[in-house]
Amino acid sequence: MTGTIVEVTIPAEQFALEHTLGELETVTLEIKQMVATNRDSLMPFAWIETDERTAIEEALTNDESVADFQLIAELDTECLYQLEWVARIDHLIRILVEENGTVLAATGQDDTWHLRLLFADHDAVRNTTEYCENNGLDFTVNNILEFNTDHRNRFDLTETQQRALQLAAERGYYSVPRDSTADDLAEELGITHQALSERLRRAHGNLVDQVFVESTGTREPPELTTGESGEDTMAE
Template sequence: MTGTIAEVAFPADEFALGKTLDALDTVRFDIEQVVAYNRNQFMPFVWAGTDDRLGVETAFEADESVRDFQLIGGFETESLYRLEWIKDIELLTQILVEENGTVLTASGKDDTWYLQLLFSEHDAVTRTHEYCRCRGIDLDLQNIHEFSKGRTERYGLTESQRRTLQLAYNTGYYSVPRNASATDLADSLGVTHQSISEKLRRGHSNLVRNTLALNE
């Protein structure tokens, strides 16, 4: 049996933090982890990408989907909160409880949530989509692909790109000051300087596209 990854989008007012996203339309929220305490109660850990902590907490207090929140850590440009949602999140119940799925990534901005979901089987995606259709949940299924080649596939990397990036990290190519040059990497792998440059650029592009830019 092969796992399946589904990338979906849906309106925030059909999920959670609808008023918060509307009030803070330039702020991006990333769910770090969702803890299910029982079938209908979920407590997510959410990153708020802004230095306006007061604005975030004021929005949480006014958001009818938030029962309570706790600041876990505050940093210069982002803060981590644990939230308790007051409403029954039907979609999470279907994904996490009924289909034994996992939320790999979840980001909210403007009025939309973007989720990357992992299911143990392809039919679970079909059932989840049908569940949403029957209940009027506007789930936009943007992409589906099989989870079959280990961790590198999740980030869109080829095996060659993964080895090159790993070598670059291990040898200090990304250190400040730099401890290894592209020429050093090329010599270690027995390839040309141009080949290393292309692998690094394409590897970086794939990493950014499949992590930071996935939900933009």
């Protein structure tokens, strides 16, 4: 199996923070980490670039999709918040949990969310798309990127970083609850727990820096085809 990265857009009114994005029209919310703790809970950490902290917190307080929020850090004109969303925001959470998908990054601007999702295989992408369609969620797929050698170079990933990401996706490391631990992955790769954590951290950072900084494309997604995992050429 090869990992698959999917670029999608979702209307804010069907997902989260519609009120906040509407009140702060010039503000962009950038989700740096989104953790699904169970089938009904998704805890995002959001960077918000603005010099109007009072307006931000007033909007979050009045946003029906936000159960609670906490200021984590404030740097110049950027604020980092941990958000707790209400239970109704469960469509995307449920299917991501079931299909072992993970949110690499997400940006909310105006009335739309742009997401980069990582799945272990094509079936998970199809199942997610079908689930959203059946539940009335406008889950628009703009691009599908195969996690092969060409895209490894595009994402500025080393062979060992790509191998670690692929193995983590294939073994259910990103599922909730996890089917595989960091120790399991490290043992299979023949490296230490610390080395694995650092490798995944750098790989995630490269994906965000090299992929998510670009605007989401509007071209039709390519036809899904089965690719080679390339494991024989990715030894440590």
